[in-house]
Amino acid sequence: MVCMSNNLHGGISMNQSEFLRKFEVALDEENETITPTTDLDDLIGWDSIGKITFMSFLDSEFGINISDKQLNDFKNVSDIIALIQYKFN
């Protein structure tokens, strides 16, 4: 599990907590309901439009383009965080 204090990199500096809040907004989920261990398949917002909104967020905040196949390989939110950190390390 990724430490909460870790900074995620990108166009702007963003820590994990900020990332989770923005992820909730992208998916129209309630505030502070998503944690790194949240299973993506449990999120109602993780549908076609939710994934598109998230892809837009990844592109504009981190310059990362990701395919639907890659998205479907993710099991939980920490997998996404790991990808972002991998891209910048």
Next chain:
Amino acid sequence: MKKGYIKGIEYYLPELIDHNDINDRSTKKIGISEKRIASSNEFASDLAFKAALKLFEKGICTPNEVEFLLYCTQSPDYYLPTTACILQDRLNLPKSVGALDFNLGCSGYVYGLSLAKGLIETGMVSNVLLITSDTYSKYINSKDRTVRPIFGDGASATFISCQDSNIDLIGPFVFGTDGKGAENLIVPAGGLRQPQTLETSKEIEDQFGNARSANNLYMNGPEIFNFTLREIPAVIEEILYKLNKTLDDINFMVFHQANAFMLEHLRIKLNIPAEKFSAQVSTCGNTVSSSIPIAMRNELDNNKVQIGDSLLLVGFGVGYSWSACQIIYMGE
């Protein structure tokens, strides 16, 4: 030197309105409140016919002036004959016209302009009628919320004529194709490779409650979005390079009107000012190959485009297929 140019554009939308649920989160994101849907006995060629009639009624051209008919559709009346031949007769075009269908979706209008330019500037004809028309609603399962709120039916008609000019009035062009994306926007059954059968009409429901059969339109929205992010910025860069221009030199941009969310993401990503960027999806949805000419007509009516303006048109989607071109608006 003889150069092709757009002399007039008209469009026709069917009367039946399909409203999207304004409380649905998808509706808010895609920015489409309603779209027009062809009735059960109304087909793409009917919409095409009415769009072309508007060009004649407005005095842009007469049927006798048309020397070539290009018809872009993915909703043909029949496997054969060619729908353009049926339209030649219905529109009372001269028997001397050339007429053909071409099968493209969201990139089709820009491809059609390239074909018209080629026909005119090689001296084969002087006047081309380019019609785009589709009725995706007939492919869409009413229980599939991944596509139903997005696509609308509609047709456009553009008259391309010629005049002496030292500069291109249509073009240059950038083209692109990637058939690896075919499976991401497709009606799987109904062609010869997979004919419609009882088996292909069986509906399958996904985990979000969207139902569709192999006879229906399927769209992998995230993959289409990913394709757009991957390809379109480079297309813009390439067309500007060919033009030896920057975005500041372009007066107005009309992208394929996929949905408001995608358009706005592209606009911000490419640093295009909102006042120079067409967004015309809210009341007609994504009308596939007609989306660019419909948006252009609306922007002309809104006085967003002036004579002599440089416009960038960018089409992208099903195939995958994409294309971009510059046009110089010459008035009507």
